Amino acid sequence: MPELPEVETARRTLRPVIGRRVAGVLVLRPQAVRTHSAPALARALRGKRIRGLERRGKNLLIALDGLVLRFHFKLWGTVRLHPHPLVGDKETAVIVSFTDGSVLEFRELQLSELGVHRAAEVTRILAVAELGPDPFAASFTRTPFERQLRRARGAVKNVLTDQRRFAGIGNLWAHEILHRARIAPSRPLDSLRPAERRALYNAMRAVLREAVRLGGEPEFVDADGRQGRFPLAVYGRDGQPCPRDGAPVRKGRLGGRPSFWCATCQH
Ligand SMILES: [Zn+2]
Incomplete structure (x- = not known):
């Protein structure tokens, strides 16, 4: 089960996506997306630009214009960044394509939670989880x-x-x-x-x-x-x-x- 070091590693290695604009979304496993139907997810994300990447506990938060894609690995899951378009295989759950031709692939999701929310909604979800301080933060003396x-x-x-x-x-x-x-x-x-x-x-x-x-x-x-x-x-x-x-x-x-x-x- 990915924990703080793995989610932080995912966040750091995903940094090149900041600034890229979503061209389209392909959902191969609709049950992996907790908040939207496949067409609604594509409609929500198309045209949005990635503004930032954050980690809260074991949550990976991808900020887009006005929205947040929240990913919790739970038991397993892999997030891969590819420089070229991708067809996907039986483990691919969601492919987010960018206007520069690169793609973000969510795969092997099993029980992972993937959802797109308004920023205020994510704050509420994280508040319910009552997450303690981040032991990796510089302020954690x-x-x-x-x-x-x-x-x-x-x-x-x-x-x-x-x-x-x-x-x-x-x-x-x-x-x-x-x-x-x-x-x-x-x-x-x-x-x-x-x-x-x-x-x-x-x-x-x-x-x-x-x-x-x-x-x-x-x-x-x-x-x-x-x-x-x-x-x-x-x-x-x-x-x-x-x-x-x-x-x-x-x-x-x-x-x-x-x-x-x-x-x-x-x-
Ligand atoms: Zn020993």
Whole structure:
């Protein structure tokens, strides 16, 4: 499931579309579009120019004149930018063509949410989600971090993945952050010593920064078709050696989701 680093990578690699004007929209999987019928979507977007790209948590927001195309990957999904017109294949859901001949392709959408809204509507949708601060933002210093932890309780992994506290961190990156911080995913938040809270903050910032720089996790594909290059330390690596000490990575369940950690260096 794409999380903050992957959505941010998608946003950055999509930047060349800013300024391009929509010539047409081809919907191959109408069920992928939540807000419009195929002809209505084409009518709404035709002639509009892309003005900007934003990320809010795991939402990718593409601003057009007066409208916002909101994309949430959910379980999977790929957004590709092609310099030439495209026919599409059985995985292609929507093709947005620009007047310069280039195209934006949404593919492998499965459960993804794609919709076009007025700007005020998007604000409302995001308000309902009650997204917490963005842990990747420059303004996310230790003060807002501590504020988000203050009233939280339970296992530290479950707190990290609560979108109302840290928008954009999901099960994969929570485990990578905790391994970096040497903290076990099941540790109760209120048992963390001050030095461990500091380590957690530093690990969160460092892991997210590296993850974005390396294009996300290895299965993710960016707008240019390039795969993520972040070497995962624990997530999905049960039985394989911990990169820090060689001990086998363990797997369990926590909060109804798979959990991965090294019992030698995480406590
Ligand atoms: Zn280890």
